Amino acid sequence: xSSVSKSLMGVVCLVTGASRGIGKGIALQLGEAGATVYITxxxxxxxxxxxxxxxxxxxxxxxxRGGTCFPVVCDHKDDFQVDALFExxxxxxxxxxxxxxxxxxxxxxxxxxxxxxxxxxxxxxxxWDEVNRVALRxxxxxxxxxxxxxxxxxxxxxxxxxxxxxxxxxxxxxxGVGKEGCDRMAADCSxxxxxxxxxxxxxxxxxxxxxxxxxxxxxxxxSFLRDKILEITTQDRYESQEFTGMGIARLASDPKAISVxxxxxxxxxxxxxxxxxxxxxxxxLDYRSISDLMSAKHPYVAKVIPGFVxxxxxxxxxxxxxx
Numbered sequence: 001x002s003s004v005s006k007s008l009m010g011v012v013c014l015v016t017g018a019s020r021g022i023g024k025g026i027a028l029q030l031g032e033a034g035a036t037v038y039i040t041x042x043x044x045x046x047x048x049x050x051x052x053x054x055x056x057x058x059x060x061x062x063x064x065r066g067g068t069c070f071p072v073v074c075d076h077k078d079d080f081q082v083d084a085l086f087e088x089x090x091x092x093x094x095x096x097x098x099x100x101x102x103x104x105x106x107x108x109x110x111x112x113x114x115x116x117x118x119x120x121x122x123x124x125x126x127x128w129d130e131v132n133r134v135a136l137r138x139x140x141x142x143x144x145x146x147x148x149x150x151x152x153x154x155x156x157x158x159x160x161x162x163x164x165x166x167x168x169x170x171x172x173x174x175x176g177v178g179k180e181g182c183d184r185m186a187a188d189c190s191x192x193x194x195x196x197x198x199x200x201x202x203x204x205x206x207x208x209x210x211x212x213x214x215x216x217x218x219x220x221x222x223s224f225l226r227d228k229i230l231e232i233t234t235q236d237r238y239e240s241q242e243f244t245g246m247g248i249a250r251l252a253s254d255p256k257a258i259s260v261x262x263x264x265x266x267x268x269x270x271x272x273x274x275x276x277x278x279x280x281x282x283x284x285l286d287y288r289s290i291s292d293l294m295s296a297k298h299p300y301v302a303k304v305i306p307g308f309v310x311x312x313x314x315x316x317x318x319x320x321x322x323x
């Protein structure tokens with residue numbers, strides 16, 4: 001079974017940026033585990049007046065999985081809309097919020113359109129805000145508002161969806177700084193939240209085949225992103241949109257979740273810890289696995305390296321060490 005059977009009944013969750021991509025997959029998995037899930041999207045755009053918007057479609061799928069879902073149109077660039085979102089949850093759920101997943105991200109197209117341009121050739125305010133206003137800045141605001149609901153109840157889980165881009169240069173400067181900030185936010189916030197039994201972690205998904213990635217493959221003939229995506233997808237080792245959600249659903253139901261607070265968790269490590277595979281019955285690319293790392297350029301060598309041989313976490317973190 002892809003999720004923990006109804007282990008989150010009565011649990012109130014918020015997933016930002018859940019109309020598509022990883023956010024949608026997380027919402028579906030939380031719903032499948034029986035949770036009440038609030039989801040946000042920038043707009044309720046409909047391709048046809050007789051059709052549901054992507055946000056509404058996600059809500060319907062969550063409920064088909066067995067959860068209760070409340071779709072909320074929210075532009076996470078707008079502080080007033082974000083504040084209103086948390087007030088809505090507070091009012092409707094009697095001050096209860098158990099899980100926050102910060103997943104909203106709106107810079108995929110901007111990054112691809114400006115790939116290869118050095119930071120000084122881009123408008124500094126525009127490049128920073130396009131990449132980090134909905135991500136890093138909004139993650140912090142949402143986490144602060146969520147903590148106000150969790151701390152009095154002495155329970156809660158906050159998750160930042162981040163990436164290995166915070167460990168070494170990737171895409172552009174604002175992206176790397178933002179991802180490093182997401183990871184450090186989890187580490188520092190956890191110091192103040194742990195005495196109140198509220199856990200805060202940062203999760204790095206494996207390479208994911210989202211709608212945005214598919215659109216890039218379909219519409220871009222030559223780009224850095226396309227080359228990197230194809231390097232992975234030709235191996236058929238990308239994770240589904242729901243794989244990270246499987247881990248979050250299990251972590252949210254784990255009474256010992258506080259033991260990993262402040263840490264960066266890899267989605268593949270969550271799968272190994274809780275003993276599950278992706279929806280297709282396979283394991284995605286493990287970028288701590290020596291065999292997987294070598295499989296693209298040295299497939300014959302990779303075949304003779306046991307799968308359990310993995311890069312230690314302390315060594316995996318060394319590229320990010322500036323001393």
